[in-house]
Amino acid sequence: MIKLIASDLDDTLLDRNANISLENKEAIQRAIKRGLIFTIATGRMFQATLPYAMELNLSSEQPLICYNGALIKRVSGEVLYERPLEPQLATAIINYGQERDWTINVYYDDRLFVSEINDKVKEYASYVGVDIEAVGDLAEFILEGNKGLHKILVNNEAEQTKLRIEELRELFGSQAQITNSRAKFIEITSLDAHKGQALHWLADFMGLNIKEVLAVGDSNNDLTMLQMAGVGVAVANASDYVKGQVDFITNCNHEHAIAKVFEDYVLKK
Structure with a gap:
């Protein structure tokens, strides 16, 4: 039942x-x-x-x-x-994305942080109804205080998602959950x-x-x-x-x- x-x-x-x-x-x-x-x-x-x-x-x-x-x-x-992502793993993932100019959201203390506010970030925040906080380099932000993240979200064009998931899984798939929700969103959490x-x-x-x-x-x-x-x-x-x-x-x-x-x-x- x-x-x-x-x-x-x-x-x-x-x-x-x-x-x-x-x-x-x-x-x-x-x-x-x-x-x-x-x-x-x-x-x-x-x-x-x-x-x-x-x-x-x-x-x-x-x-x-x-x-x-x-x-x-x-x-x-x-x-x-x-079950947060460990700071060292999170920074490695974020550095990989930042080096490729990906739009990345990170979630800490139930707040949304980005490196800078662009149109993708504005659209996302408007849809889910939350405020955005821009902090510059996200890896540095995480390492200050060794912040454990609930999630990393990569905000793509839909046609980029499949290839980027493959890239991320090849590098980090043994250490993190890497999946997608909507066509544009890659979502990364701790392995458990x-x-x-x-x-x-x-x-x-x-x-x-x-x-x-x-x-x-x-x-x-x-x-x-x-x-x-x-x-x-x-x-x-x-x-x-x-x-x-x-x-x-x-x-x-x-x-x-x-x-x-x-x-x-x-x-x-």
Whole structure:
């Protein structure tokens, strides 16, 4: 029996305009009233995830999985779990990107830092609704105080992503998780920071078996949780590769996918 449902945010729970549909909200509230647990598992920062948790009226005690599993934090702000990138590894990755003039975001203390603010950075920050802090050389910024990062994000043109992922995996793939979420974004976390590991930890923390967990997602950074959960569901707008790795396929994100998941696999049970 499913007791915990974990959903990705972008292109899964959220529609094309980054909103939660009324149908999804109502389905989630019905499930919670029946005693089920709902949480968000996202690559986003905690501060960019919290407004959606508040919109869904999730309990202040509810843990949220952020930064692709590098952080689990309650709605109240209490940190339960962290798996940061080591500063030396982070600086090596960042130096590699900076030498090639890549646009890089780094996330420390739930704040977004960049070397300089350009159009890509502005577009990203506007979409997720967070402030930007420009600090110049990012490697120097990290080494000052040996900052452990929750995530590094490389902001590319979509056609550059595949080749850059291959480059990064060849150099750093044995030391870090290197994946992509949206077509333009390469996301890098510590080797033990991914959604599957975080979801497994959360299930254990809540006294649940991972087989009692259902996960919903769309992208490569969702794969580990889709594969590790008792039931993995992909939205119809997911890539063919992701859809080939799951148990079921549901509606597109703009067709109230989460409500459909609850209807088909949770609330009828």
